[in-house]
Amino acid sequence: MGVITKISLQQKLKDRYNIFIDEKYAFSVDESVLIQFELRKGMELTDEKLAAIFQQDAVRQGMNAAIHFLSIRMRSEKEVRDFLVKKEVTNEAAEEVIRSLYRLSYLDDAQFAEAYANTQMNTSDKGPQLIERELKEKGIADVLIKKVLAPFEFRFQLEKSVKLAEKYRQKYRNESLIIQKQKIEQMLARKGYSWNVIHEALAESHPSENEEEQIEALMYQVEKAHRRYSKFSDGEYRQKMKQALYRKGFSIDDIERALERLQEES
Missing domain, CATH: 1.10.10.10 (Winged helix-like DNA-binding domain superfamily/Winged helix DNA-binding domain)
Structure with missing residues (x-):
């Protein structure tokens, strides 16, 4: 219990006031709380009154922070609740803030x-x-x-996933057709498309049938593998090269021809 002896406006926060009790700084409140409780010099504050003031000020601070948070973009109720927790707003005050936000149509x-x-x-x-x-x-x-x-219909999903598949075929053009397919499937799955959509998209997005491009992809992988395994002896070198390239999805016959070509060029 005490008596308000001074009320002063804060220098930095123009909507908050410092409250002094018995000549000593006691707490600060939002302007709306000051008005709501009709705080004034000479007013006696009981413990119950102080508790009510602190509670309402916590709500007001939470409300101000939440409105600013929502002014940036729309948020869900959970996002606002998580934000209030980070701001250390009490559960009781947070519940009142949420109710007020719904009432004022800030939340939906x-x-x-x-x-x-x-x-x-x-x-x-x-x-x-x-x-x-x-x-x-x-x-x-x-x-x-x-x-x-519900509006995200199958055809709409398919159009988007076909475009993605074609885009990523270019990204993976230095891979075998098998690896291209695997990587595109994985990418579309990560993007959130169902296997039905993915399989249809791959069927509509045809891989390149250009033999020269496929040979270039194979030689690209051959040169990468060669840099890794060139330090090994001839027998071990060829074995590691074949294993690496086979795992990359190329056929044994194509790998043999590519190794011969590499040997001729070196």
């Missing part, structure tokens, strides 16, 4: 999920399974996830 998981899914579908190369995982991580309910991913 249904709207957030729809906006997030639409953005990811239309501006990224992510598939529905990856988007679903991300929404789950953000605390979105399964029923909402199912609803917002």
